[in-house]
Amino acid sequence: MVAETVAIAVWAMLPAYVPNNVAVLAGGGRPIDGGRTLDKLTDEDGVLYDENRILGDGKTWRGTAFGTAAGVVLALLLNQLQPFVAGTVGVPQFPIAAAVALAFGAMLGDILASFLKRRTGRQRGAAFPGVDQLDFVIVSLALTAIVATGWFLATFTLPVLVAIFVLTPVLHVSTNGLAYAFGLKDEPW
Ligand code: CTP
Numbered sequence: 001m002v003a004e005t006v007a008i009a010v011w012a013m014l015p016a017y018v019p020n021n022v023a024v025l026a027g028g029g030r031p032i033d034g035g036r037t038l039d040k041l042t043d044e045d046g047v048l049y050d051e052n053r054i055l056g057d058g059k060t061w062r063g064t065a066f067g068t069a070a071g072v073v074l075a076l077l078l079n080q081l082q083p084f085v086a087g088t089v090g091v092p093q094f095p096i097a098a099a100v101a102l103a104f105g106a107m108l109g110d111i112l113a114s115f116l117k118r119r120t121g122r123q124r125g126a127a128f129p130g131v132d133q134l135d136f137v138i139v140s141l142a143l144t145a146i147v148a149t150g151w152f153l154a155t156f157t158l159p160v161l162v163a164i165f166v167l168t169p170v171l172h173v174s175t176n177g178l179a180y181a182f183g184l185k186d187e188p189w
């Protein structure tokens, strides 16, 4: 059933969808890269990459911590709801390792994308089409596959994975568009 596949895809990915949005609300304070640029780290070896920030001011410790925590808390809440839903739709329980990997992996994917953006000369807030929409999905799934392999294989069947890769960009574009419209975000991506 398409509806059931979509329901499982959204349910299983909710702990990865929420962190980036919570980071937008909770962000601020010390940037993870401490304001450093990449060249200063590599000067001693005589290897000069570029003079751009390692990650930039858009990736903060506070945003990352609150975002990850929110994803994990949401997974635990969904675990409480799951018995009431599972009779109708076969949504899964989240083992704690999967909850952490989905939430932290989403933040890590976004951080790695910022690293790539800075290396390709994109300033903070610049769009990176494709990467912006899928960075967090790819890394959260990869991390979950590593730390909760059995759960990953049981949950993310091929149809569920297809649904995730089709739905996520749509959800990402609409969520960020809304956040921008409400003045919560500086750019609509
Ligand atoms: N944010 C944060 N910590 C993170 C991710 C996001 O504090 N790990 C906050 C920042 O305030 C950031 C905002 O959420 O400005 C929007 O996130 P995002 O669009 O990912 O960052 P950008 O500012 O656009 O920076 P970049 O170009 O590096 O993506």
Ligand code: K
Pocket (backbone or CB within 6 Å): 110, 113, 132
């Ligand atoms: K981003």
Ligand code: MG
Pocket (backbone or CB within 6 Å): 125, 126, 187, 189
């Ligand atoms: Mg942005």
